[in-house]
Amino acid sequence: MPAVVSIVLLKPLEDLKKEFATIKGKPKRAKFEVPPEKINAEGLVDVGGGSGFIVDKTGIILTNRHVIEEHGVEYAVTTSEGKTYPAKLLARDPVDDVAILKIESDKKLPTIDLGNSSEVELGQSVLAFGNALGIFKDTVSMGIISGLSRAVSAHGDPNAPIQEMRGLIQTDAAINPGNSGGPLVTMYGDVIGINAAIVAGAENISFAIPINSAKRDLNDLKKYGYIRRPLFGVRYLILNPDFKQKMNLPVAHGALVTKEHPIDVAVVAQSPAGLADIRENDIILSWNGEKIVQEKSIQDFLENSNVGDRIKLSVLRGNKELQKEVVLTERK
Numbered sequence: 001m002p003a004v005v006s007i008v009l010l011k012p013l014e015d016l017k018k019e020f021a022t023i024k025g026k027p028k029r030a031k032f033e034v035p036p037e038k039i040n041a042e043g044l045v046d047v048g049g050g051s052g053f054i055v056d057k058t059g060i061i062l063t064n065r066h067v068i069e070e071h072g073v074e075y076a077v078t079t080s081e082g083k084t085y086p087a088k089l090l091a092r093d094p095v096d097d098v099a100i101l102k103i104e105s106d107k108k109l110p111t112i113d114l115g116n117s118s119e120v121e122l123g124q125s126v127l128a129f130g131n132a133l134g135i136f137k138d139t140v141s142m143g144i145i146s147g148l149s150r151a152v153s154a155h156g157d158p159n160a161p162i163q164e165m166r167g168l169i170q171t172d173a174a175i176n177p178g179n180s181g182g183p184l185v186t187m188y189g190d191v192i193g194i195n196a197a198i199v200a201g202a203e204n205i206s207f208a209i210p211i212n213s214a215k216r217d218l219n220d221l222k223k224y225g226y227i228r229r230p231l232f233g234v235r236y237l238i239l240n241p242d243f244k245q246k247m248n249l250p251v252a253h254g255a256l257v258t259k260e261h262p263i264d265v266a267v268v269a270q271s272p273a274g275l276a277d278i279r280e281n282d283i284i285l286s287w288n289g290e291k292i293v294q295e296k297s298i299q300d301f302l303e304n305s306n307v308g309d310r311i312k313l314s315v316l317r318g319n320k321e322l323q324k325e326v327v328l329t330e331r332k
Contacts, residue, residue, distance in 0.1 A: 001080055001129065001138055001140070002079070002080050002081075002110040003053050003054040003055075003080075003109070003110040003111050003112045004051060004052075004053050004080060004112075004129045004130065004131075004138065004182060004183065005051065005052045005053065005054060005061060005077045005078060005079050005080070006049065006050075006051060006052075006077070006078040006131045006137060007049045007050055007051065007052045007061075007063055007067060007068065007075065007076075007077055007087070007101070007181060008046055008048075008049040008075070008076045008077075008078065009046070009047050009048045009049050009068065009070050009073040009074075009075060010040070010044035010045065010046060010047065010073060010074045010075070010076055011044065011045050011047045011070070011072060011073045011074070012043060012044060012045070013034065013039060013043050013044070013045050014043075015072060016032070016034065016045055016047070017032055020032040044074065047070060047073060048067075048070060049067065049178075050063060050064060050067035050130070050131070050178055050179070050180040050181040050182075051063065051067075051129070051130035051131050051178065051179055051180060051181040051182035051195070052067070052077065052101065052181045052182070053112050053129070053181075053182060053183045053191070054109050054110060054111050054112070055111055055112060055114060055191075055218070056111060057108040057109050057111055058102075058109075059085075059102050059103040059104055059105055059109055060090075060100065060101075060102055060218070061077065061087070061100070061101040061102065061103065062098065062099075062100060062181070062183075062194060062214050062218075063098075063099050063100075063101060063180075063181030063194070064097045064098065064099060064180045064181040064194060064195075064196050064209070065092050065093060065096075065097045065098055065099040066097055066180065066196075067099065067180050067181045068089060068092075068099050068101070074086065075087035075088070075089060075101060077101065077103050079109075080137075080138055085103035085104065085105065086103070087101045087102065087103050088101065088102050088103075089101055090102050090221060091217065091220075091221050091226055091227045092227070093213070093217050093227050093229070094227070094229055094331055095229050095299075095302075095303075095331075096165075096209055096213045096214075096217075096303075097165060097194075097196050097197075097209055098194065098209060098213060098214045098217050100217065100218065100221060100227075112183055112185070112189070112190075112191050113189065113190050113191065114190065114191050114211055114214075114215055115185075115186060115188075115190030115191055115192045115211060116190075116192070116211075116212065117169065117192045117193060117210035117211045117212045117213075118210075118212060120145055120148065120169060120192050120193075120210075121145065122145055122146075122147070122148060123144055123145060124144060124145050124186070124187075125142065125143075125144055125186075125187050126142070126143060126144065126145060126171055126173055126184055126185065126186060126187075126192070127140055127141070127142055127173065127184070127185050127187070128140070128141045128142075128143070128171065128173040128174065128175050128179060128182065128183075128184050128185075128195055128206070128208075129179075129182045129183050129185065130175070130176075130178060130179030130180070130181070130182025130195060131178045131179070131182070132174075132176040132177075132178050132179055136178075139176075139179070141173045141174035141175070142173055143171050143172040143173030143174070143204070144171065144172060144173075145169060145170070145171055146170045146171055146172050146204075146205070147169075147170030148169060148170070149166075149167055149168070149295070150166075150167075150168040150169070150170045150207060151164070151165065151166040151167070151168070152164075152165050152168065152197060152199075152207060153165070164299070165196070165197065165207070165209075166297070166299055166300055166303070167210055167213075167300065167303060168196070168197075168207040168208065168209065168210070169184065169192065169193045169207065169208045169209075169210055170205065170206070170207055171184060171193075171206050171207075171208060172204035172205070172206070173204075173206065174204065174206070175195045175197075175198055175206035175208075176198075179195045180195055180196060180197075181194060181195065181196075182194070182195045183195070184208040191211050192208075192210070192211050193208025193209055193210055193211055194208055194209040194211065194214060195208050196208055196209050213303070228307055228330055229302075229307075229330070229331045230302055230305050230306060230307045230309065230328035230329070230330070230331060231268075231271055231272060231328060231329050231330065231331040231332075232271065232272055232273055232298060232302060232326065232328060233267060233268035233271020233272055233273040233274055233278075234255070234257050234266060234267050234268070234271075234273045234278060234284075234298070235257070235258060235259050235260055235264060235265075235266050235267075236255035236256060236257050236258065236284070236297075236298060237255070237256045237258050238254075238255055238256075238292070238293070238294050238297050239251065239252060239253055239254050239255070239256055239283070240252060240253070240294055243256075249283070250283075250316065250319070251283060251285065251316060253285070253291055253292060253293050254283040254284055254285040254286075254291075254292050254316065255283065255284040255292050255297065255298050256281070256282075256283050257273075257278060257279065257280055257281060257282045257283070257284065258280060258281065259280070266279075266280035266281075267279065267280060271329070272326040272327055272328055272329055273326060275326070276313075276324045276325065276326040277324070278313075278315065278324065278326075279317065281317075282315050282316065282317050283315065283316040283317075284298070284313055284314070284315050285313075285314040285315065285316055285321070286313065286314040287301045287311060287312075287313060288301075288311055288312050289312065302328075305328055306328070307328055307329065307330045308327065308328065309327070309328045310325060310326070310327050311325065311326050311327075311328060312324075312325055313325070313326065
């Protein structure tokens with residue numbers, strides 16, 4: 001509990017007034033109002049936040065990317081002791097819902113040990129920590145691991161783009177707004193996930209980012225100074241027997257290279273896929289000899305790949321199966 005923190009996003013009052021003035025379609029008589037309790041002594045307004053947890057005594061904090069996604073804000077972190085620190089954003093993961101902050105303290109800070117999310121078992125007991133609703137600090141709930149390797153589409157608010165999240169840990173431990181970014185821990189106190197999402201309208205269906213993804217990000221930050229993720233460079237649709245029948249395709253598995261919208265491109269120019277001559281309407285059948293299926297898509301393979309890896313692909317173009325090799329580059 002001492003290592004779990006509350007994260008608050010602060011924005012200057014004047015900036016909010018300017019943003020309000022530019023909102024289109026608002027009622028003519030609409031007034032800009034902010035509750036006094038939301039404004040601090042420096043004229044900064046609390047515009048959101050969530051939870052996080054300290055993983056290094058020097059003040060390194062893990063949280064969700066969607067918790068700190070707002071632009072033009074300052075970050076403040078409050079510990080369980082009630083002390084508040086200004087925080088610096090060190091890195092955002094461009095793929096997974098993970099972000100890393102840092103606070104400066106004149107003393108060593110309490111930390112939580114990071115476990116191994118690949119050893120999580122269905123049915124094991126877990127605890128979820130956080131600041132429920134941003135009001136009830138130091139909240140803990142208990143549950144079990146309800147599912148593994150879940151895939152969901154989610155967004156932080158109605159105006160945010162939908163994000164595909166894969167490889168998630170499902171739990172029935174209560175995770176409420178404000179708990180996002182808090183730790184999901186085993187009964188031994190080791191973190192196995194970062195609380196991230198819930199299913200609206202459901203009972204006790206919550207999801208956490210596997211901690212191994214965050215451990216990789218921490219290692220990248222230490223080694224390179226930023227989070228380094230591999231790029232492949234295609235938009236795709238994962239095939240199944242239903243798609244095979246509807247689209248009159250020759251196979252029922254693989255990734256059909258296709259654009260989502262007319263203005264999109266199916267293959268990014270000068271990307272590893274583009275340089276390997278992957279084309280729109282190709283079907284990528286396998287990745288290093290392993291079939292691409294709904295349970296394991298290209299995104300899942302990329303999750304376990306590194307910049308510089310050489311990947312052998314089997315690609316179906318028309319009725320001809322081709323062998324391609326791509327070298328993954330760094331995602332910018």
